[in-house]
Amino acid sequence: MTQVTVLNPKVIEEVNAVTPAVRLKGLKGVKVGFVDNSKMNADMFIRRIGEKLTDQYGIEIGAVVRKLAPKDTLPSDEIDMLSGCEAVIQCFGDCGTSTSMTVADAVTLEGKGKPTASIFSTAFSGAARQQAMGRGLSTLPLVEIPHPMHSASKDQVIERADAVVDAIAQTLTSDNFVSAEVARPISDEKISIEEAQADDQEFFFEQGWTDGLPVVSPTLEKVTAALSTVNRDPKEIVGIVPPRHRPATVEKIAINAVMAGCKPEY
Structure with missing residues (x-):
């Protein structure tokens, strides 16, 4: 089967875990x-x-x-x-x-x-x-x-x-709901899939890349074409995006633009 490479639109960054404070035994006199x-x-x-x-x-x-x-x-x-x-x-x-x-x-x-x-x-x-x-x-x-x-x-x-x-x-x-954050593993930036999966919307949804609406497959070729119109380093950070406050790079913006159906010139 022919394989194609798709690029992950999500920011891959390890988050430093924050340990929550120990809860109080009571409030009287606190x-x-x-x-x-x-x-x-x-x-x-x-x-x-x-x-x-x-x-x-x-x-x-x-x-x-x-x-x-x-x-x-x-x-x-x-x-x-x-x-x-x-x-x-x-x-x-x-x-x-x-x-x-x-x-x-x-x-x-x-x-x-x-x-x-x-x-x-x-x-x-x-x-x-x-x-x-x-x-x-x-x-x-x-x-x-x-x-x-x-x-x-x-x-x-x-x-x-x-x-x-x-x-x-x-x-x-109450400490019933408070526990130390478990560091999340870093996902792959590039994923090799079968060509037949390249337009499988369910696959993208399962990866957490979409909310279920149809998107264009962010293949390496399409993203490379989009980046070719921009004279900037793909890894350059252009801003911080809420709500998770992740850095948005030129490449990540290009990947998401491809998925949204934008032509390279845009």
Whole structure:
């Protein structure tokens, strides 16, 4: 049988595993830090969570940080300030940017040994899990609240905060779902398949290369033709692509362009 070579459109990169923080034995007397990412209603939500955890679980309010903008990660001095607490609660990811930055900060804090409870709206919790995986901590504990939050009334904000108090407490104290990330093996950049498989859409779907929609087979010949129109190093990194924050090279972009049906000149 004739063999053809197809190129992997996914970024092949080993992710450094992040070991999650050991969960707490209990919350009574524990100093908890809070992060308000300045999203609409986040201040009200986080304040209510603090009040309820104090009343019901006996926590002590530690550092309270408010971001200037949800598009930024926490600066090192604020990470250090929060690291002086025994646990950290973040609120909340309810859009792409705030979700990305909340995940990034949570992974950083978990890596420093601080258990976190990060809150995301239901519309973005899936993206949060994907991004946590991309940062080496797929088991990052998440707490879900209804979406949207920016338009929620005061009563709705209070109600939604009250509804997740116990879930937040469990996230900080239960280790049932927390384990060290297992490093994933590196896949092949090139795969040799039978010519008959070259247009087998099921094969591409099984590799995790598509969502089931039809694509053009990314053969070595087609990708080489696409790259021939670009005077750049195929391995040059041109950007970082969310949600897993992988580097996109000229070659990977060309492979995906071929699969999308783009002609070489495009």
